[in-house]
Amino acid sequence: MGALHEGHLSLVRRALKENSHVFVSIFVNPTQFAAHEDLDSYPVTWEEDLAKLKKLEEEYLESAKSMSPWRPSSIRGIFAPTVKTMYPTLPPTSDIAGHGSFVTITPLGSELEGASRPIFFRGVATVCTKLFNIVQPDRVYFGQKDIQQSVLIKRLVRDFHIPTEVRVVPTVREPDGLAMSSRNVYLGEKRREDATVLSRALFAVLDLYNSGVLQVKRLRSAAFDVFREDVTRLRSDGRIGPSGQIDVDYVAMSHPDTMGLIPDDEELNPNIGGILSAALIVSPVDNPKTQQELNQRSVRLIDNVILEPKVDVRVRRERRQQAAARHAASVYAAANGEPTGIPKGQTDEAQSIFPFKCL
Structure with a gap:
């Protein structure tokens, strides 16, 4: 939503490392603010945001020169739509019972942050659905600080079969521990x-x-x-x-x-x-x-x-290896017309490691 700080920039850095084309969206979404909240005073720092993104890209490109002979990724564009673009048929409303097309995720959207801010996640889910439809990204990046939002977006992407991958980046903190916001x-x-x-x-x-x-x-x-x-x-x-x-x-x-x-x-x-x-x-x-x-x-x-889970790293590694071995054995058996050893209707544990269809 703009007013970029180091937490936002960490998302861009992560995206640059993992993708060849990166697009940044900046949009203060009015439908996630209630009437008594700070929409009118929410910091809008467009010029400062552009300067920070330009500096970040320059630093990344300079460091990438010594790391790889291939052309490094870059910020290819900034998507900064108007309110009319994102909400073309009706003006945005902060009324929970207002008319319009909205996306809701229940009960997650009405708990914790949703209990205190009843229209917040409706606005977030709606604007993210619109952004995903317009930009059609392969991956999207969210910060851990807004952990409920990150989980909600993962649920949104899964439930609506949106072909994008949600990645969550750790919280960036000030030296005294305060999460950047x-x-x-x-x-x-x-x-x-x-x-x-x-x-x-x-x-x-x-x-x-x-x-x-x-x-x-x-x-x-x-x-x-x-x-x-x-x-x-x-x-x-x-x-x-x-x-x-x-x-x-x-x-x-x-x-x-x-x-x-x-x-x-x-x-x-x-x-x-x-x-x-x-x-x-x-x-x-x-x-x-x-x-x-x-x-x-x-x-x-x-x-x-x-x-974090307390399962020993060695135990997790052994479980992955065992699951991989079972998966390989079942694929080999199926290819040779032999019983796979997996009862009908039961999901192989290895599917969590190999989430693709073997042809």
């Missing part, structure tokens, strides 16, 4: 420092998980402990008043493939892992003293960490 510019100096509690809480849970804790309740509680300790410290330092300026919207543990919520009374499957995601609302500072503080508004920040 276009909305960080709204924070100001004081709130910018306070907002790092979000990543610190998530990393505390990640450390606890890596120590062997699997109980969802204990993991989520660890995040809330960090939030409470931080608010208490800020109050004792006189940084915030009794009402506080940091509100936790949610802290959720989800299945890594579906974003389905995992209840507190369950344990994570160590062979699957999970996603811990959280959202904070940072309110304006108490007793504003500068013009910048007087103009502040509430800022909503989201972040997440992936709790």
